[in-house]
Amino acid sequence: MQVFFSLPLLLCHVTVVxxxxxxxxxxxxxxxxxxxxxxxxxxxxxxxxxxxxEVLLLxxxxxxxxxxxxxxxxxxxxxxxxxxxxxxxxxxxSAGVLLLSLRVLRLGSNxxxxxxxxxxxxxxxxxxxxxxxxxxxSLPDNIFAxxxxxxxxDLSSNKITVLPPNLIQxxxxxxxxxxxxxx
Numbered sequence: 103m104q105v106f107f108s109l110p111l112l113l114c115h116v117t118v119v120x121x122x123x124x125x126x127x128x129x130x131x132x133x134x135x136x137x138x139x140x141x142x143x144x145x146x147x148x149x150x151x152x153x154x155x156e157v158l159l160l161x162x163x164x165x166x167x168x169x170x171x172x173x174x175x176x177x178x179x180x181x182x183x184x185x186x187x188x189x190x191x192x193x194x195x196s197a198g199v200l201l202l203s204l205r206v207l208r209l210g211s212n213x214x215x216x217x218x219x220x221x222x223x224x225x226x227x228x229x230x231x232x233x234x235x236x237x238x239x240s241l242p243d244n245i246f247a248x249x250x251x252x253x254x255x256d257l258s259s260n261k262i263t264v265l266p267p268n269l270i271q272x273x274x275x276x277x278x279x280x281x282x283x284x285x
Contacts, residue, residue, distance in 0.1 A: 122148045130157050134180055139163070147172050154178065161185040161208075168209070169193040170224040173201055181206035185232075188213055192221040201225050210256070211235040219244040230254040234280070238262055247272050256280040 124142030129135060136157035139148060145164040155176050165187040173179055180203055189212040204225045214236040222228060226248050238260040246252065252273050262284040270276060 122150045124148070125151065127152060127155075130181075151175075156180040156203075157183075159183045160187070163187050165189055167191045167193055170201060171199045173204075174199050178203050180204065181208075183208040184212070185209070186211040190214060192217060199224050202227055204228060206230045206232075208232045209236070214238060217241060217245050219247070221245060223248050225249075226251070228252050229275075232256045233260070234258040236260050240264065241266060241269060243268055244272075245269070250274050253277045254280075257284070259283040261285050 122139070124144065125137050125139040125148060127135065127137050134156035135152065135154050136159065137151050137155045138159045140159055141162040142148070143164060144160065145166065147160070151158070153175055156178050157180055158173075158176065161183050162185070165184060166189060168184065168189055168191070170193070173182065179201055182204065185208045189209065191214070201224055205227055207222075207225065207228055207230070210232050211234070214233070215238060217238065219242045222231070222245070228249055229251050231249070231252060231254070234256045235258075238257065239262060241262065243266040246255075246269065250272060253275050255273065255276060255278070258280040259282070262281070270279070
């Protein structure tokens with residue numbers, strides 16, 4: 103009888119291996135479907151990932167740019183982690199590409215020097231945006247326009263010397279702004 107109860111518990115903690123070499127699937131602490139492709143040597147999003155993925159972990163890879171249209175294959179994406187890649191540019195979103203369910207975006211420790219107005223417009227539901235340890239020197243006036251749900255913004259450890267006067271105005275829900283270790 104005890105074996106009967108242990109088997110379902112064991113099955114709940116099994117990691118699912120996907121058909122993508124260098125990635126594995128499981129669930130995060132909130133039971134969201136997650137694909138973990140950490141340090142897989144990827145220079146682009148691997149093909150063959152489960153489209154029901156809600157948490158996509160791609161830190162410590164070789165991605166050099168971020169194109170929002172590459173993520174439309176994940177209609178329920180909640181979190182994207184692209185920490186410690188070689189991203190130097192956020193490419194403009196394709197017309198009509200919106201990631202309405204994306205709440206958490208991690209872009210720390212990349213090679214970004216410049217962000218353009220509208221860089222995050224395809225992600226109007228973001229609540230957390232992490233951009234620490236890049237080489238950002240300035241930010242355009244309307245970089246965060248449309249991000250009215252953003253609660254956490256981390257711009258620490260960049261090279262920012264001055265902020266535009268209206269930068270925070272659209273951030274009506276902001277609770278934490280991290281700016282330490284800038285110039």
